Amino acid sequence: MKEIVILSGKGGVGKSSIVASLGVLYARKYKMVLADTDVDAPNLNLVLGAKLRDSEEIAASSKAFIDYAKCIGCMMCKDVCQFSSIIGVDQPIIISYSCEGCGACTFTCPEDAIEIKEVVNGRLNIFDTENMLLVAGELHIGGTSSGHIVDIVKRRARQEAENSRAEMILTDGPPGIGCPVIASVKGADYVVLATEPTPAALNDLKRVVEVVKHFKTPLGIALNRSDIHPESNRAIKQFAQDNDFPILSEIPYDKSMPMAVANAQPVVSAYPSAPASLALRKLAGVLSERINELS
Ligand code: SF4
Ligand code: SF4
Incomplete structure (x- = not known):
């Protein structure tokens, strides 16, 4: 073939x-x-x-999701995101459409508050x-x-x-x-x-x-x-x-x-x-x- x-x-x-x-x-x-x-x-x-x-x-796409019950607002995730997909001052908000699902934020988060999930795309x-x-x-x-x-x-x-x-x-x-x-x-x-x-x-x-x-x-x-x-x-x-x-x-x-x-x-x-x-x-x-x- x-x-x-x-x-x-x-x-x-x-x-x-x-x-x-x-x-x-x-x-x-x-x-x-x-x-x-x-x-x-x-x-x-x-x-x-x-x-x-x-x-x-x-x-066939992965995105980051935050569990706000665990989040302490340290904003370390915002600093590590190379795609500027996390905004906010004392509480992170993920801009889903620009999140590449790279997972860098999950490794940085001290509270294990971020999860990467597959989403329908x-x-x-x-x-x-x-x-x-x-x-x-x-x-x-x-x-x-x-x-x-x-x-x-x-x-x-x-x-x-x-x-x-x-x-x-x-x-x-x-x-x-x-x-x-x-x-x-x-x-x-x-x-x-x-x-x-x-x-x-x-x-x-x-x-x-x-x-x-x-x-x-x-x-x-x-x-x-x-x-x-x-x-x-x-x-x-x-x-x-x-x-x-x-x-x-x-x-x-x-x-x-x-x-x-x-x-x-x-x-x-x-x-x-x-x-x-x-x-x-x-x-x-x-x-x-x-x-x-x-x-
Ligand atoms: S998964 Fe990657 S692109 Fe998405 S918010 Fe986390 S660091 Fe940014
Ligand atoms: S790194 Fe984790 S605990 Fe800190 S703001 Fe981001 S999600 Fe919240």
Whole structure:
């Protein structure tokens, strides 16, 4: 079984649309499980028009709680907190949303008045599409520890893939370069970096490349809306060439893509002969070859 992760560095480049179309195309050939680890803004289910089958709360975050019956107001806990999560003058108050659950305050407290407890910080949702199962994580508003939610999503996706003897897990990863991205790349066999020809996207592409290189995971680039800015298109290709990264496919700007999203369908299903769909089919083929080379 192979695990493919699609990342983007920059948000808004069409990553989820690309994942949805690849999922549909691969499901015609392979037994598939999809995962959505963009836990801040999961939307792969919407792009696919998937139906919610199951949903459960996740307690993947730890927070400090004070037992005021024991507290003597010494405020030593406030001094030790590196996240400024404890305020107050003679009685400590924990600012829960910024508490990282590091536990430093518990070791400092002379009265053993602070306890670290797990708290609910998100949901794990299971969706069905016509022929694929989608495991998606969702961080609660203001929640922390999104990387832990990604770990839970990946574990569940692997379990579902094993149960159904799936040959591939295709993951819609998060944008950026933070913990959720690192957790998404960990253990992946191949990373596709979706980008678009703009200076901002190139800048973010370079940053996310550094994360992927750390894991030594093979990667390729999918250039979406490839014709919107020829100069940036050349800059991205130069960057790819300089670093020996393959450009897997160039997907032209095509209004069929946003129209398909508006209709909750992948473009390859809604408009199979649109230019974007043809390019996505090429991407699926080239990516398949790359993955087969890994075995
Ligand atoms: S657990 Fe860590 S972050 Fe939270 S209040 Fe204690 S010292 Fe601060
Ligand atoms: S260190 Fe312990 S006893 Fe002192 S203020 Fe904090 S919670 Fe209260």
